[in-house]
Amino acid sequence: MDFSALENVELVEIVNPNETNEIELSKLTPNPYQPRLKDTEVTELASSIQENGQLQPIIINQDNVIVGGHRRYYACLSLDKPTIKYTRVKTTVQQLYSFSVIENEQRQSLSAIELALSYKKALDENIYSNAKDLATSLNKSEAHITKVRNMLKLPIEIQDDIIQNKRKVSVETLSTLLQVKEKNQMIDLYHGYIKGLINRNDILDAVKKAKQKPSRDILKISKTSFKMDMKISHLDDDKRLELEEEIRKLISKFEE
Structure with missing residues (x-):
């Protein structure tokens, strides 16, 4: 044997x-x-x-x-x-517990979600008192344990599909997917990935685009009963300074 x-x-x-x-x-x-x-x-x-x-x-x-x-x-x-x-x-x-996880990892029979559920069960049932002890037992880093457990933050639609269809989607790819803020976009990207229409780099690009904000020069002035947003990017420096001075005068009248 x-x-x-x-x-x-x-x-x-x-x-x-x-x-x-x-x-x-x-x-x-x-x-x-x-x-x-x-x-x-x-x-x-x-x-x-x-x-x-x-x-x-x-x-x-x-x-x-x-x-x-x-x-x-x-x-x-x-x-x-x-x-x-x-x-x-x-x-x-x-x-x-450890042998069960190691045996299945060697056979590559667990999906990322099943592995995450396994880690969750080990901690919920106090087989290990904390993630550090669990990581030590499995000869993994604590960061790895955290990353895998985060798979359970994915929309339930994605989790169910991975388990039911035994999807071989890596933890790294799913971690990238988790960076997408919009749930519907996350689900659409997931289905595009499993259909082979996009790859992990495409998901990364989607994340980067979502994080990019339009470059605008906004002057915002707030008071309890007064708030004004003005787009001033079209003004040259002299006009901008002139406008800011007029606004300060206006604010001072409210403060009198």
């Missing part, structure tokens, strides 16, 4: 790593932090197991919770197999 994915999870004690046993499927519990697998993944593996048998054991912990090998578990379940081969490890709750 290849335990290389476990190497990134701090302090995982492997119990009898060279010993392979079998356990009844009914005694196992899926990892509560493992996202739902696609039916096609399970069906394809079930066909392989039916033809070639179970080539690798799953990994379970001291409480019979599945740490790794959920596809094999569900595939054997669909084939009505009574038992499954396993290797046991000892884990904490934090390690159980």
